[in-house]
Amino acid sequence: MSGFPLRRVRVAEVEQVAARIKRFRFVDIDNAPLSQFSGGSHISVVMHSGDRLMRNPYSLMGSPTDTSSYQISVLHCGADSRGGSKFMHENVAVGSELEISQPLNLFPPVRLAKKHVLVAGGIGITPFMSMMNELDALRSDFELHYGVRSLEDGAYCKYLQSRYGSRVNVYRQDQGQMIPLDAILGEQRLGTHMYVCGPKPMIDWALQTAELQGWPQENLHSEQFSAPPPGKPFVVKLAKSGREIAVKGHQSILEALEEHGVDASFLCRGGACGQCETGVIACDGYIDHNDHFLSEAERVGGKKIMICMSRIQTGSITLDL
Amino acid sequence: MALIFKDETFRDDFTYKNSPATIRRFPFPFIEDQYRYSVNIEPHTPGPKGSVYEFTFDIDEHYVSEMRDRAMVLQEDPGRCQALPHMMTAQWDMLELVMVSLARDYPDLFTLHRDGAHWHWINKPLNIDQKFTFGEVNSLPYEPMEYVGRQIQGDFSLQDQRDGQLWMDAGIITSQADWSLDFDVGMNFFEWHAPVPLAHEAGVFERALKFLLNMQIGQPVRRLNWTMTINPRLDTSPENYPKWGKDRTTVTPENVGEKVHLRVELQGLFRLPRSNAILFSIRGYLMSLEQIVTVPKWGRRLPRVLKSLPPELIEYKGLARYRQTAIDWLEKYDDGAPTSPGGGPD
Ligand SMILES: Cc1cc2nc3c(=O)[nH]c(=O)nc-3n(C[C@H](O)[C@H](O)[C@H](O)COP(=O)(O)OP(=O)(O)OC[C@H]3O[C@@H](n4cnc5c(N)ncnc54)[C@H](O)[C@@H]3O)c2cc1C
Ligand code: HEM
Ligand code: FES
Numbered sequence: 001m002s003g004f005p006l007r008r009v010r011v012a013e014v015e016q017v018a019a020r021i022k023r024f025r026f027v028d029i030d031n032a033p034l035s036q037f038s039g040g041s042h043i044s045v046v047m048h049s050g051d052r053l054m055r056n057p058y059s060l061m062g063s064p065t066d067t068s069s070y071q072i073s074v075l076h077c078g079a080d081s082r083g084g085s086k087f088m089h090e091n092v093a094v095g096s097e098l099e100i101s102q103p104l105n106l107f108p109p110v111r112l113a114k115k116h117v118l119v120a121g122g123i124g125i126t127p128f129m130s131m132m133n134e135l136d137a138l139r140s141d142f143e144l145h146y147g148v149r150s151l152e153d154g155a156y157c158k159y160l161q162s163r164y165g166s167r168v169n170v171y172r173q174d175q176g177q178m179i180p181l182d183a184i185l186g187e188q189r190l191g192t193h194m195y196v197c198g199p200k201p202m203i204d205w206a207l208q209t210a211e212l213q214g215w216p217q218e219n220l221h222s223e224q225f226s227a228p229p230p231g232k233p234f235v236v237k238l239a240k241s242g243r244e245i246a247v248k249g250h251q252s253i254l255e256a257l258e259e260h261g262v263d264a265s266f267l268c269r270g271g272a273c274g275q276c277e278t279g280v281i282a283c284d285g286y287i288d289h290n291d292h293f294l295s296e297a298e299r300v301g302g303k304k305i306m307i308c309m310s311r312i313q314t315g316s317i318t319l320d321l
Numbered sequence: 322m323a324l325i326f327k328d329e330t331f332r333d334d335f336t337y338k339n340s341p342a343t344i345r346r347f348p349f350p351f352i353e354d355q356y357r358y359s360v361n362i363e364p365h366t367p368g369p370k371g372s373v374y375e376f377t378f379d380i381d382e383h384y385v386s387e388m389r390d391r392a393m394v395l396q397e398d399p400g401r402c403q404a405l406p407h408m409m410t411a412q413w414d415m416l417e418l419v420m421v422s423l424a425r426d427y428p429d430l431f432t433l434h435r436d437g438a439h440w441h442w443i444n445k446p447l448n449i450d451q452k453f454t455f456g457e458v459n460s461l462p463y464e465p466m467e468y469v470g471r472q473i474q475g476d477f478s479l480q481d482q483r484d485g486q487l488w489m490d491a492g493i494i495t496s497q498a499d500w501s502l503d504f505d506v507g508m509n510f511f512e513w514h515a516p517v518p519l520a521h522e523a524g525v526f527e528r529a530l531k532f533l534l535n536m537q538i539g540q541p542v543r544r545l546n547w548t549m550t551i552n553p554r555l556d557t558s559p560e561n562y563p564k565w566g567k568d569r570t571t572v573t574p575e576n577v578g579e580k581v582h583l584r585v586e587l588q589g590l591f592r593l594p595r596s597n598a599i600l601f602s603i604r605g606y607l608m609s610l611e612q613i614v615t616v617p618k619w620g621r622r623l624p625r626v627l628k629s630l631p632p633e634l635i636e637y638k639g640l641a642r643y644r645q646t647a648i649d650w651l652e653k654y655d656d657g658a659p660t661s662p663g664g665g666p667d
Contacts, residue, residue: 005539005540035538035539035594036594036595037538037594037595038594038595038596038597041597064594064595065595101537102537102538102539102540103538103594104535104537105597108482108483108597110483111407111408111410111481111483111596112407112481112483134595138410218483218484267535267537273534273535274531274534274535275535
């Protein structure tokens with residue numbers, strides 16, 4: 001089982017919601033109802049740019065019970081982008097057609113929680129949009145702490161404040177405001193869960209702050225919008241077929257395999273779901289494990305690699321494929 | 322498709338029997354002449370017309386009588402249906418999946434009209450006509466899982482997904498093969514599977530859980546499981562053990578063909594959209610050895626399979642007391658000819 005069945009959608013609306021962020025609304029090409037989903041879910045958007053195929057995950061931010069359309073928000077990653085977010089911003093307009101996957105949730109709110117503390121940084125607000133919608137409908141207790149560079153850079157600040165009132169707290173970096181996480185976490189009652197989504201340093205900081213306060217691991221949740229980091233080119237040898245495939249500097253192993261027509265299993269393409277786990281038969285270089293799935297022991301063991309995210313620095317690697 | 326519902330019992334006088342057409346569609350679980358545990362999961366895509374895989378949920382001639390038996394079990398022991406409070410969204414997800422599927426697949430038997438949250442459900446075989454508000458528990462006579470659970474063959478459990486685990490936090494279980502919802506409720510995938518021998522060591526459960534955690538909306542899967550039951554009794558729960566445990570000692574060479582039943586569970590697994598929970602359906606099929614051997618391939622294969630079982634499995638499935646008697650009786654139907662691959666009749 002590799003990949004997922006796709007459905008064709010048409011872009012019904014595009015709106016610039018912040019300096020570098022656009023909101024897109026998709027409807028089914030035949031106006032058929034879309035699946036409902038759970039708060040925190042994302043879809044993969046398939047983009048054909050020239051002869052390149054990109055599949056980027058984007059969080060669903062509309063109402064989970066709205067089956068008429070899906071909405072995502074995309075940050076323009078600028079010069080850093082290999083193309084996906086740039087393509088969305090520059091080539092996708094009302095009427096464009098795209099393919100998307102079914103919703104997948106790797107960041108669900110825990111229904112047993114007494115309370116939910118949501119911590120967002122920048123574009124990391126997106127999964128919380130649907131999550132808050134759901135929590136609000138369930139009358140669950142939650143509060144949002146949302147850090148933005150400025151009001152021009154932060155999406156949906158006004159909308160969220162008018163909809164959820166004092167449960168939403170916005171912190172503006174340009175005014176020197178910081179999320180007072182130590183104090184926020186310090187005053188929570190037992191049974192509260194914390195969720196963080198944003199840049200990696202922010203996620204690390206939030207998790208560390210909570211851990212130092214003695215929060216149990218199972219009450220801490222994070223989602224990182226990772227994309228496969230680039231590196232040097234290298235060669236992958238496939239043990240079963242005997243093939244050798246070159247991975248370019250800007251490609252992930254998974255992308256290189258797909259380009260050469262090798263069928264490999266995947267789901268999230270962000271190093272979180274575990275679906276692309278692949279056995280390592282031999283490796284004469286050092287593996288950069290960029291996923292969030294393998295345990296420390298598994299990394300040290302060197303017998304497994306998540307091919308959607310991880311690569312090697314030098315040499316070659318032989319995979320059980 | 323004109324189903325004629327039988328009036329029959331699964332207790333006391335045990336009048337349950339399969340009609341000849343039902344025998345042919347029995348999901349015989351053995352695809353070769355031996356059996357061992359494996360991660361036998363396949364996509365739950367529509368199967369051939371008339372087969373038990375044709376539709377999302379299979380309704381057959383035993384429907385009405387099975388629902389009557391379930392009502393009796395729940396009357397005697399309401400603990401067979403339990404849901405923790407955080408599972409309410411999952412309960413509604415399940416109700417929607419069941420009603421939409423049944424109305425689509427069996428339009429002669431079930432109808433569903435939806436106007437926003439105003440739903441109208443008609444179940445002709447059970448004479449039910451219910452208007453209710455989707456999402457409002459008080460508009461139904463029972464909570465949603467119990468409401469539809471009383472109207473669909475098979476047991477159901479609902480698993481919450483959190484901390485990279487599945488938790489059995491709700492279920493309606495009245496026809497199980499010797500496990501208890503009351504005991505398992507609140508447990509995780511490894512905990513409720515703890516009594517199963519051999520499979521943990523073989524890594525079966527680790528791989529199965531990993532697969533289930535990544536299940537996607539609209540892509541259900543299924544698998545078959547089996548055991549044996551004396552008399553066509555649905556309720557072989559630990560709670561009810563005093564009533565059925567002693568049945569195992571009543572098997573003789575004379576009555577084995579009639580008394581011993583192969584019990585096959587067609588298990589379905591569904592990702593539910595709003596709750597992100599997993600629905601597990603356990604649809605049981607019972608057939609006496611007498612009826613099994615009417616299909617020559619099955620008559621040849623079943624004794625071979627029973628001979629191949631490891632002792633741990635014989636113990637776990639509770640077959641020890643009558644397995645040899647069953648093999649001795651079945652071997653009359655095994656002429657030693659090779660069997661074709663797959664479970665279906667030739
Ligand atoms: C579960 C999940 C949910 C997500 N939800 C959202 C969302 O709601 N909104 C959103 O905007 N994004 C979201 N993302 C991120 C999104 O999927 C993309 O990763 C993002 O849009 C960047 O894609 P890209 O193709 O433009 O850039 P990519 O090239 O794929 O990678 C982006 C990053 O890689 C680095 N990089 C790539 N190539 C080079 C190079 N040649 N040199 C140097 N650095 C390089 C840069 O740091 C760059 O920022 C999500 C990701 C995940 C895993
Ligand atoms: C969420 C879904 C599932 C639920 C709720 C579930 C539940 C159960 C329960 C309650 C038992 C009885 C244990 C006992 O003796 O007390 C059982 C047995 C078992 N389960 Fe599962 N199960 C699930 C999924 C799976 C899957 C995907 C597999 C695939 C490998 C599997 C394999 C088994 C096996 C092999 C047994 C032993 C059955 C026998 O030999 O009779 N289960 N399961
Ligand atoms: S595809 Fe999900 S971890 Fe690689």
